[in-house]
Amino acid sequence: MAQYYISAQVKVDTSTIQTQLNAIKDQTLNVKVNTTGVAEAAKGVDGIGDATKTAAKSVKNLGSDFVSTLGKVTKFAAVTAIIGAFTTAITESIKTVKDFDDALTDFKKVSDLSGESLTEYTEKLGTLGETVARTRKYFISCEDIQ
Numbered sequence: 001m002a003q004y005y006i007s008a009q010v011k012v013d014t015s016t017i018q019t020q021l022n023a024i025k026d027q028t029l030n031v032k033v034n035t036t037g038v039a040e041a042a043k044g045v046d047g048i049g050d051a052t053k054t055a056a057k058s059v060k061n062l063g064s065d066f067v068s069t070l071g072k073v074t075k076f077a078a079v080t081a082i083i084g085a086f087t088t089a090i091t092e093s094i095k096t097v098k099d100f101d102d103a104l105t106d107f108k109k110v111s112d113l114s115g116e117s118l119t120e121y122t123e124k125l126g127t128l129g130e131t132v133a134r135t136r137k138y139f140i141s142c143e144d145i146q
Contacts, residue, residue: 096137103141 104122108114113121125139 096135100135100137100140103137107140 104118108118111118122136122140125136129135129139
């Protein structure tokens with residue numbers, strides 16, 4: 001049975017971006033205007049501060065959303081791999097049992113064994129197979145005999 005391990009670690013460091021955005025917000029702007037334009041300049045400076053705050057929030061949210069989404073995708077991939085491995089193992093087990101049953105049916109046609117004696121014989125073949133790295137199906141079907 002194949003085993004799958006998926007591990008992901010993501011670290012998003014937004015501190016540098018936040019520092020840069022704060023530095024922009026804290027900068028002093030020297031604007032030469034006549035007295036009639038002072039009110040307009042003040043509105044512009046306030047707008048820059050608001051835009052900086054909005055950008056900082058967006059950057060934080062983007063990093064948080066990315067980490068959250070990546071975590072969900074990683075969990076989904078892990079669960080999918082586990083389900084796939086489980087399904088493959090079950091399918092292979094069923095195929096092994098069916099192959100042995102088919103070989104045993106053919107063996108019964110040419111053998112005088114039945115019932116308990118047949119069961120004991122296949123158990124002995126299983127023990128022998130563990131020793132020589134062969135399956136019971138291999139011994140019953142005589143696959144190498146031509």
